[in-house]
Amino acid sequence: MKNRIPFLFVCLLFRFHSFAQPSVKEAPAGFDIEKSGIPHGKIDTVSYSSKTVGTVRKALVYTPPGFSSRNKYSVLYLLHGIGGDEKEWFYNGKPQIILDNLYAEGKLAPMIVVMPNGRAMKDDRATGNIMAQDKVQAFATFEQDLLNDLMPFIEKKFPVLQDREHRAIAGLSMGGGQSLNFGLGNLDKFAWVGGFSSAPNTKSPQQLLPDPEAAKAKLKLLWISCGDKDNLISFSKRTHDYLFEKEVPHIYYIEPGVHDFKVWKNGLFMFSQFLFKPVDASSFPGYTILGTPATTNVRSANYPQVFPDNRVVFRVKAPDARQVQVDLGRKYDMVKDAEGFWNVVTDSMGEGFHYYSLLIDGVALADPASETFYGMGRMASGIEIPFRDGSYYAVRDVPHGDIRMKRYFSAVTNSWRRFYIYTPPGYDKSADAYPALYLLHGGGEDERGWASQGRTDLIMDNLIAAGKAKPMLVVMMDGNMGMGGGFTEQVLRAFENELKLAVIPFVENNFRLAKGPANRALAGLSMGGIQTLYAGIKNTDLFGYLGVFSSGWLPAQQSISDAQYSYIKNNLPGIQSNLKLLWIAMGGKEDIAYNNCKNMLSKFDDLSLKYSYNEYPGGHTWPVWRNNLFSFTPLLFK
Known part of the structure; x- marks a missing residue:
């Protein structure tokens, strides 16, 4: 080996430089070009006896510059893809050059790198049909060969540290899937895990991490990277999405590229610099070149x-x-x-x-x-x-209902209008009559708001599948009355007539609905909340449940609100008897309707009107209103 320098010098470099995480987000030009005048490591071929396979197998081992048997080293197991063998990284990835250059800059902790053959079978060459079932199965069998044969051999032959904190596993493509499968499946053996462009052999996220809390406690670093044009990126993204939801710290690194060594060499360059050093998990979200296209x-x-x-x-x-x-x-x-x-x-x-x-x-x-x-x-x-707590409106493997668009002629407006209606799973095959929630949008929106922005169908599908909400129809009508504004007495009265004289009769004549106030609810956000207050409290003989999201009487509507407070005062016993639930929700103090709502609630308190109050921080926004629907509907029709 040429240009060997004393191990003490390497230790000094490590001492002064290597405790920093990478300061760059991608490899610079020339990172994989051999440099003269720097110390070099060495790559050797080793043979070990595999009881798992029943034969002698080979692996390559990289030892760093200044390697000495008097010292103890950490170990990285670096795995190849489905079409490669133990020499794939050596021939195509140039790990010895990449690592030598990083050592020369003082950016790596001392480690040896083991490049095994991940195809655990007697004929382990990448010949013939590499997709044959026995050859694909051999990649899964390698887990036992790795744990029971190769690792004990390495730990006997080389001066390595034998605890999980000093052991890492990473790989490309099929080897990336192996690394995630074996590393996350053996957290008692590995604290550092990396998957580069992980292939379809990667287990589902729920299988990889059935206990996310254990992973949080044991993992030092979980690295997932892929090229943005790689056809296999979905396997990396589904793992990332699950980790994000479960709050497991990890790096999700996306770069321009496809399924090739340009991406994988950059992955090794970045991943290796984190290994066997203190890490700052709060910085992980910053280590990527590209983002993920928005859904x-x-x-x-x-x-x-x-x-x-x-x-x-x-x-x-x-x-x-x-x-x-x-x-x-x-x-x-x-x-x-x-x-x-x-x-x-x-x-x-x-x-x-x-x-x-x-x-x-x-x-x-x-x-x-x-x-x-x-x-x-x-x-x-x-x-x-992406919303970590948004799983309640994610597409899940549950029965799904439908959102249908219906046109109707309104005698109130003398025009054709439309609404959207959610029908629960099994509606068309059932003879049951269902309760109904009439759900109103906000100002500047229309009947499409709850159907599209609100994710109403997914929220209801998931709640019904979990047994948390009764199957119901959700009618999303157009609250715009075409009269130059949504808040005057004239416009609110026109909305009330449209609801009572046009929409409800049409829905109940064309869909199987249970009748009576115990089977009807009315709710809305912002402008729709004011419409709910106006039409709901005056009509508790029609609606037994009212939901007011991010709303409250405006100062400019004092004459309307005063009339309602007077109505409540004069009819309180009947309202309280008819109304099973008045549920009022706000988006925290940052909600623009917060003060109006608080003023209204203080009037309700003076009138002894019963209500339930909920705050979900986030302001006057759809994330709040989705959560309002998620929280409100389980309370209905009990």
């Missing part, structure tokens, strides 16, 4: 992208524009690149759904890369930020 993007659109720390990258092509901004309530100035694309990275955004627009030379437009939603009084773009 609200149109099909195949790469942008907007959401980073793990909830920053968002927006990108739009407008080569002739003079100024482009993203309007998310706060306006972000975008910067044009040489190709005519405008780009910006936002601050970390709140979880859940947000409306946004592009402002191109001052004109508000929908982003062509985003799905559009009717909100803010017009069609706008929307972006969904």
Whole structure:
């Protein structure tokens, strides 16, 4: 071996440099090119007896610059892909060059790297049909070969530390799946686990981590990386999504690329620098080059992208524009690149759904890369930020109901109108009569709001499947009366008539509904909450349940609210007798309706009107209202 230097010098480098996590987010140019004038490690082939396979097997072992049998080393087991063997990394990945260069810069903790053959069978060559069942099975069998044969051999032959804190496993493609399967399945053996472009052999997240709390306690680092154009990225993302939901610290690293060694070499460069050092898990969300395309993007659109720390990258092509901004309530100035694309990275955004627009030379437009939603009084773009507690509106393997659109002619408005209606699983095959919730949108929205932005069908599907809510129909009507505003006495009265004289009769004539106030509920958000107050409290002979989300009488509506308070005072015994539940919810003090609501509740207290109150922090936003629906519907029709 050439240019060997004393191990003491390596230790000094480690002492002064290696306790820092990587300061870069991708490998620099030349990271995999051999440099002269620096110390080099050594790669040897070793043979070990495998009782698992019943033969002698081979592996490559990299020992670092200054290697000495008088010292103890940590170990990284580095696994190949389905078409490779123990030499795949050596020939294509240049690990010895990558690691030598990192050692020379003082960026690695001393370790040896073992590159085994992960195909645990007697004929372990990558020949013939590499996808044959016996060869694929051999990759699973390797777990026993690794744990029972190879690791004991390495720990006997080399001066290595033999505790889990000094043992890591990582691999590419099939080897990435093995690393996640074996590493997370043996947390008593490995504290550092990395999967590069992990293949379909990767177990489901629930199988990988049936006990997330144990993983949190034992793992030093869990690394998941992939190229953004890799067809196998879904296996990495499903693992990341589960880890995110269960709050298991990890790095989800996405970079430009496909399923090749450009990506995997960069993965080794980044992953190896974390190993066997103190780590700061709070910094993990920052270690990625690209974000994940938002779920609200149109099909195949790469942008907007959401980073793990909830920053968002927006990108739009407008080569002739003079100024482009993203309007998310706060306006972000975008910067044009040489190709005519405008780009910006936002601050970390709140979880859940947000409306946004592009402002191109001052004109508000929908982003062509985003799905559009009717909100803010017009069609706008929307972006969904991953929500750790949002599993209640995730698509799950449960029976699903339908959302249907129905047109009806309204004698109240003398026009054709429409509503959306959720029917629960099994509705068409059942003869049962169902209770109904009439659910109202906010100002600037319409009947599509709860059906689309609100995720009503998924919330109801999951609640019903869990036995937490009764099967019910949910009617999402249009609360816009076309009379120049939603808050005057005239407009509120027109809404009340539309609800009572047009919508309810049509629904009850065309769907199987149980009749009477005990089987009807009325609820709404913001403007819909005011409509619920106006039409609900006066009609407790129609509605036994009322839900008011992020709402309260406005100061400008004092004459209407005073009339309602007077009505409550004069009819309190009948209201209390008829009304099974008045449920009022706010989005915390940051909700713009908070003070109006508190003033209204103080009047209710003076009148001795019974109600239940709930706060879910988040402001005047869809994440709050989704949670309101999730919390309110289990209380209905008991």
